[in-house]
Amino acid sequence: MKKISILGSTGSIGKQTLDVVREHKDKFEVIAISANSSVELLLEQIKEFKPKYVAVYNEDAAQKLKTMIPSDINIKVLSGMEGLKTISSLPEIDVLLTAIVGMIGLVPTLEAIKHKKDIALANKETLVCAGKLVMSEAKKNGVKILPVDSEHSAIFQSLNGENYKEIEKIILTASGGPFRGKKKEELLNVTKNEALKHPNWSMGRKISIDSSTLMNKGLEVIEAKWLFDVEVDQIDVVVHPQSIIHSMVQFNDSSVIAQLGCPDMRLPIQYALTYPERLENSFERLDLTKIATLTFEEPDLETFPCLKLAYDTLKMGGTYSAVLNSANEVLVEAFLEDKIGFYDIPKYIKETLDAHDSIENPTLEEILEVDRWTREYVKSLIQ
Ligand SMILES: NC(=O)c1ccc[n+]([C@@H]2O[C@H](COP(=O)([O-])OP(=O)(O)OC[C@H]3O[C@@H](n4cnc5c(N)ncnc54)[C@H](OP(=O)(O)O)[C@@H]3O)[C@@H](O)[C@H]2O)c1
Numbered sequence: 001m002k003k004i005s006i007l008g009s010t011g012s013i014g015k016q017t018l019d020v021v022r023e024h025k026d027k028f029e030v031i032a033i034s035a036n037s038s039v040e041l042l043l044e045q046i047k048e049f050k051p052k053y054v055a056v057y058n059e060d061a062a063q064k065l066k067t068m069i070p071s072d073i074n075i076k077v078l079s080g081m082e083g084l085k086t087i088s089s090l091p092e093i094d095v096l097l098t099a100i101v102g103m104i105g106l107v108p109t110l111e112a113i114k115h116k117k118d119i120a121l122a123n124k125e126t127l128v129c130a131g132k133l134v135m136s137e138a139k140k141n142g143v144k145i146l147p148v149d150s151e152h153s154a155i156f157q158s159l160n161g162e163n164y165k166e167i168e169k170i171i172l173t174a175s176g177g178p179f180r181g182k183k184k185e186e187l188l189n190v191t192k193n194e195a196l197k198h199p200n201w202s203m204g205r206k207i208s209i210d211s212s213t214l215m216n217k218g219l220e221v222i223e224a225k226w227l228f229d230v231e232v233d234q235i236d237v238v239v240h241p242q243s244i245i246h247s248m249v250q251f252n253d254s255s256v257i258a259q260l261g262c263p264d265m266r267l268p269i270q271y272a273l274t275y276p277e278r279l280e281n282s283f284e285r286l287d288l289t290k291i292a293t294l295t296f297e298e299p300d301l302e303t304f305p306c307l308k309l310a311y312d313t314l315k316m317g318g319t320y321s322a323v324l325n326s327a328n329e330v331l332v333e334a335f336l337e338d339k340i341g342f343y344d345i346p347k348y349i350k351e352t353l354d355a356h357d358s359i360e361n362p363t364l365e366e367i368l369e370v371d372r373w374t375r376e377y378v379k380s381l382i383q
Pocket residue numbers: 007008009010011012013014034035036037038039056057058098099100101102104122123124125148149150201202203204205206207265
């Protein structure tokens with residue numbers, strides 16, 4: 001029985017993780033769940049999965065949840081960052097599944113690593129802002145970082161039994177998002193509702209906007225660099241609108257290995273939880289004759305400058321990727337609140353990067369300080 005703690009159990013990935021657990025009740029036990037403030041859904045999850053702990057980041061929501069839990073349910077309710085750290089490092093858990101959104105996941109993830117817990121990582125922002133630190137801590141503590149992102153899971157699966165030194169290229173596939181094929185002039189006035197309509201995946205709001213700007217792919221390029229220890233010029237992005245090939249690895253003998261499947265996040269979630277084993281399930285099977293055509297295009301970096309900005313920050317090194325990430329978090333929120341336009345996102349990110357004094361090998365405290373500075377700087381630009 002694998003014992004799991006989930007950061008962000010009420011989100012898109014969190015709920016799909018619980019679907020996987022529901023299908024394999026004899027294999028997984030949920031010890032802890034958490035959210036920011038979705039107490040009604042947490043209560044439902046508590047009743048169904050009977051975890052021993054629940055952490056609610058928002059203090060008022062935590063107090064509210066306490067009053068909602070029936071007296072016959074024995075559960076510890078925690079709150080704030082301390083609550084997230086506690087459920088990430090419980091002695092009884094085997095793995096922490098990080099399905100929280102944003103760099104808020106960094107501190108609890110490092111806490112789990114310090115306590116030698118394996119990480120099933122969906123929260124890409126953690127690696128984007130502190131990839132070097134997180135990977136070196138994981139190595140030091142003998143901890144596995146198992147990718148949940150479908151692209152990174154595909155790469156991880158393509159590398160099974162292979163020598164990482166023989167990687168020539170990683171080829172990340174991208175659906176292209178809702179605005180694939182459009183030009184900048186057509187996108188100047190797009191609304192959040194148009195941007196939220198992803199063609200292939202149903203996801204949380206932040207990642208859906210990131211997919212529409214191609215920032216999501218940029219964040220994934222940075223995530224891939226740290227997960228697979230490759231250079232930035234070894235990572236290519238190819239637009240593949242069908243989302244059937246989830247990503248590929250090209251080796252030094254020119255061979256390319258890919259992982260394919262229907263677009264369903266439960267598969268990479270399950271693989272991260274069962275690795276190195278595979279587990280039978282009821283998920284839809286791929287029928288290539290029905291799909292018939294798989295197509296590929298180059299990404300359009302002029303229309304989608306966020307992808308280029310992400311590559312640039314990797315090349316510049318230091319804390320530039322952390323700034324890119326924090327600025328993007330603030331700007332996506334502002335776009336979702338109708339405070340800025342679609343192209344203000346790359347514009348203000350670029351201005352913030354230009355104003356930043358990078359730190360070469362940042363500590364956790366320095367990364368958190370860079371995050372604070374970035375958020376304030378971006379907010380001043382918006383105003
Ligand atoms: N969705 C996908 O298909 C997908 C695919 C690949 C990777 N990812 C990555 O997985 C992560 C989660 O994405 P998602 O789409 O599942 O997001 P989502 O649906 O927005 O869910 C986010 C989760 O994080 C919780 N949360 C947010 N802020 C928090 C805080 N301050 N403290 C504690 N919990 C907090 C939310 O709680 P509340 O419900 O209370 O707000 C919710 O449970 C992201 O990093 C994303 O890039 C997602």
